[in-house]
Amino acid sequence: MMSLIFLLFLITCLLIIKNKRKPAYVMFAVSCVATLYWFSFHATDPLPILL
């Protein structure tokens, strides 16, 4: 899943290089949403610490 997010950003970079402005913006937004989803997945892991 983590490598998928890098792949999404790589596609965004390719779209920028190919001068596809709107698809690049859309892919950037999709990549950010995927990042936030995956951040929430990892941020809600139970902490392995004792208080």
Place this chain on the structure above:
Amino acid sequence: MSETLSRHLNALGALAVSLVLLFAFYSQFVDGDLPCPLCLLQRIGFVAVLMGLCANVVFGPHPKHYAMMIIGALIGGAIALRQVALHVIPGTPFYGDAFFGYHFYTWAFIVFGIIIFGSAIIMSFGEQYQHDVSSTFAEQSPFLKFSVAVVFVVILLNLLSTFAECGPLVCPDNPTEYWLFS
């Protein structure tokens, strides 16, 4: 600030952020520190910032592209802050080596803060937006092409190393070996 100067400053910024990611590679492959899931997400935050910088270089400076940089830095900063919070409790073990007294996640938070501050300053120069000169990647100067090519290679290397470490599955919280070679 002219449109050309702005493109070149953004290209310099792209090279600087790429250097941060290459330094993380140095720590990963030379020092043998495998990045944790939150570390990888912080790298993704830097990559998101790079997209805004590349958009400014290729499409020309635009407030939308600075917004992309700030959004990327805010996401990355939030992830770094989460990791700082995990390790800030006294007696909690840290993750990875320290660099100039701070761990990488603390440095990441500082750098994301600098990116937000820098973007806010540079985007305030209105003259860079007055000429909407849309040019293709092929029409850029060699330095601008070089900076975008470096960004592309850095993202590709991150994709490959992350796949080698985690594969298509969830990355382990405390990785000790590469998924691809286990």
